[in-house]
Amino acid sequence: MQTAQVQKLIDFFDGYEDDKIKCKYISKKGIKATFDVESELSADEAAGHCKSLFKNTPAGKVLYFSIQPEGFFGK
Numbered sequence: 001m002q003t004a005q006v007q008k009l010i011d012f013f014d015g016y017e018d019d020k021i022k023c024k025y026i027s028k029k030g031i032k033a034t035f036d037v038e039s040e041l042s043a044d045e046a047a048g049h050c051k052s053l054f055k056n057t058p059a060g061k062v063l064y065f066s067i068q069p070e071g072f073f074g075k
Contacts, residue, residue, distance in 0.1 A: 043069035
């Protein structure tokens with residue numbers, strides 16, 4: 001997950017759980033936050049689900065952010 005205001009993503013997703021995903025914050029480096037996400041969805045589907053969840057928050061409606069599965073941006 002990446003955004004200039006990465007703490008907003010951390011605050012929202014750390015400990016977040018619903019019927020599709022369970023999120024746990026791992027680390028932050030610059031504008032990038034890493035989470036462990038447990039899900040029966042594929043990695044792309046889980047990322048899409050997270051993105052739609054955050055887009056429906058007040059911050060998600062105005063922030064530019066990216067949520068991608070591990071390895072999407074390279075190492």
